[in-house]
Amino acid sequence: MLQIQNLHAEIDGKEILKGLSLTVNAGEVHAIMGPNGAGKSTLGYVLGGRPGYEVTEGSVTFAGADLLDLDPDARAAAGLFLGFQYPVEIPGVSNVQFLREALNSQRRARDEAPLSGAEFLKLARAQADGLGMNLDMLKRPVNVGFSGGEKKRNEMVQMGILNPSLAILDETDSGLDIDALRIVGDGINRIMRAPDKAVILITHYQRLLDYVQPDFVHVLADGRIVRSGGPELAHELEREGYGAVAA
Amino acid sequence: MAILPSNRDESWRWADLATLTTAAQTLKGDAVTAADWWLNLPGARLVFVDGVYDAAASDPRDAVLTTLALDTAHPLGVQASGAAGWSIDLSAAQIAEPVQIVHVATGAENHLPAQITLDEDAVAQVVETYVGTGWTNRLTQIDLERGARLMRAIRLVQSGGFVSIRDEAVVGEAASLVTQFLGAGAMGSRIDAALTLDGDSAFVDYGGALLTLAEQRQECAVAVRHQALNGSSRQTWRAVAADRSQASLAARVEVARGAQKTDGEQSLRGLLLNRTATVNLKPELEIFADDVKCAHGATVGELDRRALFYLQSRGVPEPRAKALLTRAFVADALERIGTDIVREAFMADADTWLDAAL
Numbered sequence: 001m002l003q004i005q006n007l008h009a010e011i012d013g014k015e016i017l018k019g020l021s022l023t024v025n026a027g028e029v030h031a032i033m034g035p036n037g038a039g040k041s042t043l044g045y046v047l048g049g050r051p052g053y054e055v056t057e058g059s060v061t062f063a064g065a066d067l068l069d070l071d072p073d074a075r076a077a078a079g080l081f082l083g084f085q086y087p088v089e090i091p092g093v094s095n096v097q098f099l100r101e102a103l104n105s106q107r108r109a110r111d112e113a114p115l116s117g118a119e120f121l122k123l124a125r126a127q128a129d130g131l132g133m134n135l136d137m138l139k140r141p142v143n144v145g146f147s148g149g150e151k152k153r154n155e156m157v158q159m160g161i162l163n164p165s166l167a168i169l170d171e172t173d174s175g176l177d178i179d180a181l182r183i184v185g186d187g188i189n190r191i192m193r194a195p196d197k198a199v200i201l202i203t204h205y206q207r208l209l210d211y212v213q214p215d216f217v218h219v220l221a222d223g224r225i226v227r228s229g230g231p232e233l234a235h236e237l238e239r240e241g242y243g244a245v246a247a
Numbered sequence: 248m249a250i251l252p253s254n255r256d257e258s259w260r261w262a263d264l265a266t267l268t269t270a271a272q273t274l275k276g277d278a279v280t281a282a283d284w285w286l287n288l289p290g291a292r293l294v295f296v297d298g299v300y301d302a303a304a305s306d307p308r309d310a311v312l313t314t315l316a317l318d319t320a321h322p323l324g325v326q327a328s329g330a331a332g333w334s335i336d337l338s339a340a341q342i343a344e345p346v347q348i349v350h351v352a353t354g355a356e357n358h359l360p361a362q363i364t365l366d367e368d369a370v371a372q373v374v375e376t377y378v379g380t381g382w383t384n385r386l387t388q389i390d391l392e393r394g395a396r397l398m399r400a401i402r403l404v405q406s407g408g409f410v411s412i413r414d415e416a417v418v419g420e421a422a423s424l425v426t427q428f429l430g431a432g433a434m435g436s437r438i439d440a441a442l443t444l445d446g447d448s449a450f451v452d453y454g455g456a457l458l459t460l461a462e463q464r465q466e467c468a469v470a471v472r473h474q475a476l477n478g479s480s481r482q483t484w485r486a487v488a489a490d491r492s493q494a495s496l497a498a499r500v501e502v503a504r505g506a507q508k509t510d511g512e513q514s515l516r517g518l519l520l521n522r523t524a525t526v527n528l529k530p531e532l533e534i535f536a537d538d539v540k541c542a543h544g545a546t547v548g549e550l551d552r553r554a555l556f557y558l559q560s561r562g563v564p565e566p567r568a569k570a571l572l573t574r575a576f577v578a579d580a581l582e583r584i585g586t587d588i589v590r591e592a593f594m595a596d597a598d599t600w601l602d603a604a605l
Binding site: 048049050051071072073075076077082084087088089090091092093097098099101102103105106109141142158162 | 551552553554556557558559560561562563564565567568571572574575576578579
């Protein structure tokens, strides 16, 4: 589903990704762990198409197409979802308005019929309920007045509504208390565990991986994947630390 | 044409007097259809064509058509005084149905005075629309007695020319004046006001959205004067400037020595859709009382790139993402229009402008 080959990317002239390669097949859950500054968020942003990041070498193929050639909204329509580490507040634009606009833009790009207001609200309510958010929160402006944990849960509601085939979740567990972690973990499992979908979990810590068991764990250090393994690699990292494992 | 102020005068430095002069020198022509602009509201409907009352197209109800000799020192406003204008004069506790006025200009210059006097606890609502082209000049004097309430929504949607507005208001004890503007036409404009809160607990909310494109220049120059206790004022202006246009927002709060417990709030924000556009902000505060609250903010910037990427990452194409964010910015000002039908019509006009600009 996703093939990243020898990806080099820089921002403000500074190279962050230094030849990263990764293959993710449908039905798989991959965890990417690593120390601060390794390039974990950069990977997410480059795959999402955020301006300011320049790819200097390498390629990314997603669902058979050249991902780097697409605008961010086209990548979303192709089935990509980026869960932000720091979700953005957008005063004056309600969650409902934003998501309905987003979903229908994606559907139109895929030649699918847009959802009516009523159909959309039904979908939104179901997804919100599944993540312990009530619809009133969705009628408020995007992320305005939300706590850190609520913003992360809101990202999951968005994911549920947009129903991507590949979700790249950047530190989705940061800022979550134990209960919220369980809710988010269950949400990821419910929405994204399917034979035709895949997830990349970018995380510092082991604890989300207790709820969303990865098939593969990779260590990203200094802009490259330096080690890959099964779920037990995450436990080894917790015990030994990044320094020992990445060396 | 009478003598105009000069751009060398500080309070007129951003005024597009050149466009005003050119507009005044155009010839009159065919009038656009006023009826296209009525909103589905009950009440009076007045049509003025080049400043002349069109009785056949109007239904005045409580509004009175009369010559008004209004006293003013304002260089543009004074040119409207002495002409035949309109007035609303409500007696105590009288609640009038809305009054809609469409001003059609076809060219040259037109001047019209207006007077609104509300006795104790009277309530009035006025919606004005300016269409056509030429120099349209207005002077409106407002006197609100104790407890009276006046709501005005005014849209400047001329397709060319210049509109100059001069409002002078005295707001009495516990009375309230709310006025919101939308400048969404292709004309130049200047919205000029002197608003005095001279009764205890008076309230003024005066603001709007000015949207400029091409070479257009629009501006507001408003002074709110707190001269009594416990007064509250809100000035919320939003400017969106594209291409090489210019929007200027000058808002002043004056608090007199005895005007304790004043709450005067000012928020001036500009959004540049292109770096070749200009927004000028001039917030002014002159405070002589020592127990007051005067929150103020003035910022100019571009659309938040992080918010744009967030929207795009969810599948919203870039032009639509820009429109959503710009619309939210303008809505800050227009959301203050209380009546749903009026607010929705003004937001629709803003949307039309956004479609063309983005």
